[in-house]
Amino acid sequence: MxxxxxxxxxxxxxxxxxxxxxxxxxxxxxxxxxxxxxxxxxxxxxxxxxxxxxxxxxxxxxxxxxxxxxxxxxxxxxxxxxxxxxxxxxxxxxxxxxxxxxxxxxxxxxxxxxxxxxxxxxxxxxxxxxxxxxxxxxxxxxxxxxxxxxxxxxxxxxxxxxxxxxxxxxxxxxxxxAGAANFARDLANEPSNLLTPTELANRAEAWAADHDVEIEVMDEATAAELGMGSFLGVAKGSHQPAKFLILRHRGGADEPGLGYCGKGITFDTGGISIKPAANMEAMKQDMSGAAAVVASMGAIADLKLPINVTALAPCTENMPGGNAIKPGDLLTAMNGATIEVINTDAEGRLVLADALSYANHLGLSPLIDVATLTGAVAVALGDVATGVMANDDDLAAEVIEAGKRAGEKFWQLPMFPEYDDQIRSQVADVKNTGGRLAGAITAAKFLARFAGDTPWAHLDMAGTDDASKTRGTQVKGASGVPVRSLVRFAAARAEASA
The missing domain is CATH 3.40.220.10 (Leucine Aminopeptidase, subunit E, domain 1)
Structure with a gap:
């Protein structure tokens, strides 16, 4: 058009x-x-x-x-x-x-x-x-x-x-x-047998080439050399090779710049902790976080924002194959932290643990991760608002303001220290689930361990990644949230530092 x-x-x-x-x-x-x-x-x-x-x-x-x-x-x-x-x-x-x-x-x-x-x-x-x-x-x-x-x-x-x-x-x-949001929609709407981790990497490479964005695709061997045991633990159950995408826009000075991390589970069966059959087809969209950060880089580059931005997307399937991780297994993340696997269906936080660790390794700051992480956030906020949890309230406020400018709604949830008790493990540094209570928050508390002291915000879009009906800018299917907010956030940061 x-x-x-x-x-x-x-x-x-x-x-x-x-x-x-x-x-x-x-x-x-x-x-x-x-x-x-x-x-x-x-x-x-x-x-x-x-x-x-x-x-x-x-x-x-x-x-x-x-x-x-x-x-x-x-x-x-x-x-x-x-x-x-x-x-x-x-x-x-x-x-x-x-x-x-x-x-x-x-x-x-x-x-x-x-x-x-x-x-x-x-x-x-x-x-x-x-x-x-x-x-x-x-x-x-x-x-x-x-x-x-x-x-x-x-x-x-x-x-x-x-x-x-x-x-x-x-x-x-x-x-x-809008073009970036629609690209994210295309990726999330694609059936998972057609959008494997390898194909997602191929389409990201084509997108990057079209928009003058640097891209590197890390394979499993390289991820293993870096010690990404949490990411690769999830990948073990699938025959499809995992891919870790790294996209860079260099519009600023020499500092590392802003970091976006997106969950890229191209299909989520739940693994050994397998999901019910009803509505499992929707799990093709469990890579919507990766789609969002990849897509946002195209718009950031198109707009020539004077800021450095790096997007990281750990991409794999979560399958119950013979080599799949099991409840009770122990994984070691890139930052050296040990993780007790309680539920293999809490895999998004496992792949993001290594993405956040790698972002810290690169010196990126602040960090924003995007994920269809928990059904609990949808119970709390429905399909109206994306949940925001952060170790920095000022950063959370910036995200919410970027959403207002983009027309995407966010709502901040608390990160009180009492929630840490729910993810304490008897055999490891942390366990990957904290039970049913405050599930969205305890998932964020898990991720906070890997963000460390770096200013960080977590966007749980499990309720907003899909539109159930067509109205206004929303078309039934993948929503493209929060691509436009990520672009607006980067633009506001660039303007503030000018």
């Missing part, structure tokens, strides 16, 4: 569809492109407002036919909600809803009216948000299907504003963020 900027008035655009945004206000028809459309239709929108069919409510889309009174014969009006509550995320969602509605009607070209500098955002910010919404909302994962008919496609989109320069500046920013 090609997206361009235009100074032509939106109502004069030669397109198959015109998208206009509406706020939920008493004077809904008094401003911008919606007022112009109402005038062109000789007040024809007023009856829709009076009847409540057009209110500007969030998630509302209204189709209006102009019968030759405007250049575009069909207009989609997408609701933003109340003006006083409107932010960039409302613009993203409205753009996604409106574009999907237009596409459902026919293929062709879409024109979008870019209004709203008076709402406190620049044209560049508004255009960027619109592009994010378009690319995220129009996402499809249908490469393995044989459709009965060719699906509708919006081939071209034009964003219309008097401030063409502002729109042109916003387009690549929004598209880069």
């Amino acid at each position: 090609d997206i361009t900027a235009s100074g032509t008035p939106a109502l004069d655009a030669a397109a198959d569809h015109l998208l206009i945004f509406a706020t939920k206000d008493d004077d809904i028809l008094d401003g911008g492109a919606l007022r112009q459309l109402n005038e062109a239709l000789d007040g024809g929108l007023a009856p829709l407002v009076k009847s409540g069919e057009l209110s500007g409510s969030v998630n509302e889309t209204v189709v209006v036919h102009t019968f030759g009174k405007t250049e575009t014969s069909r207009v989609v009006i997408a609701g933003l909600g109340p003006a006083e509550k409107m932010g960039l995320d409302e613009i993203r969602h409205a753009a996604a809803n409106g574009a999907r509605k237009a596409r459902s009607l026919s293929s062709g070209a879409l024109a979008v009216a870019v209004d709203g500098e008076e709402c406190g955002f620049t044209t560049e910010e508004i255009a960027g948000a619109i592009c994010e919404g378009l690319d995220l909302g129009l996402y499809r994962f249908d490469r393995h299907q044989s459709p009965k008919k060719v699906p509708n496609v919006l081939e071209r989109v034009s964003l219309h504003s008097q401030n063409v320069a502002g729109v042109e500046a916003g387009i690549p920013h929004g598209r880069s963020l």
Whole structure:
């Protein structure tokens, strides 16, 4: 899909569809492109407002036919909600809803009216948000299907504003963020027999090459030389060779820079502590953390952020093969810590233990790990917010603020020292589960042992990695969370150090 900027008035655009945004206000028809459309239709929108069919409510889309009174014969009006509550995320969602509605009607070209500098955002910010919404909302994962008919496609989109320069500046920013999130979605939606650790490494290499990101793929032999016994312990049960991905963006000075670590379990059976059969197919997405950190590096490089960032992704399957680790086994991580395996289905923290240890070995700081780590976080926060746990409250606040700017919700959970008692082992330095109580927190407490004194935040996305329905920027399936927040975090760090 090609997206361009235009100074032509939106109502004069030669397109198959015109998208206009509406706020939920008493004077809904008094401003911008919606007022112009109402005038062109000789007040024809007023009856829709009076009847409540057009209110500007969030998630509302209204189709209006102009019968030759405007250049575009069909207009989609997408609701933003109340003006006083409107932010960039409302613009993203409205753009996604409106574009999907237009596409459902026919293929062709879409024109979008870019209004709203008076709402406190620049044209560049508004255009960027619109592009994010378009690319995220129009996402499809249908490469393995044989459709009965060719699906509708919006081939071209034009964003219309008097401030063409502002729109042109916003387009690549929004598209880069959404493109990275969609790449993460593609990886997480892919069936696990097609996305083995080796194939994930191949696709990461291609992504890195396309975005001028350095990449190194560490094999099992090299990981063994480094003493990554925790990561390799999980890999023992699978016939698929494990891969440890290292991606680097060098945009800053000589310091090691920021470190992202992502859990890359390309399929999780639970191992010897095998999961129930029901819904096990969803475990193909247990590499969503790795997908997020890999994808974020593409956008960080595209935006040429003046900061050094390294992403680490330990990738393997968790299978119950003959060589698989067993409950009661002992593993030794790269940092020398010994781990008693209580439950082999608590494997994500085992691979991240070595990723965090390696990040410390590289001198990276601060560290953020991303993982579909515990069902407990989904019980606590549902599918609305990603859990944040940290050894540094200021760092956690930065992550949450980056999420607000990206339109991704986070909620911090406590890390009180009393929780450490639950992961004390009688035979090792630590055990890999702490029981049912506070499961998300005790998992984070385990990881904290390997982050050490380095400022660190843990993002448990087990409740937010998958969207159960399509609405706004979310399309049913892999969500792409928290790619855009990781990029925003790096951008904020770069800005703060400038």
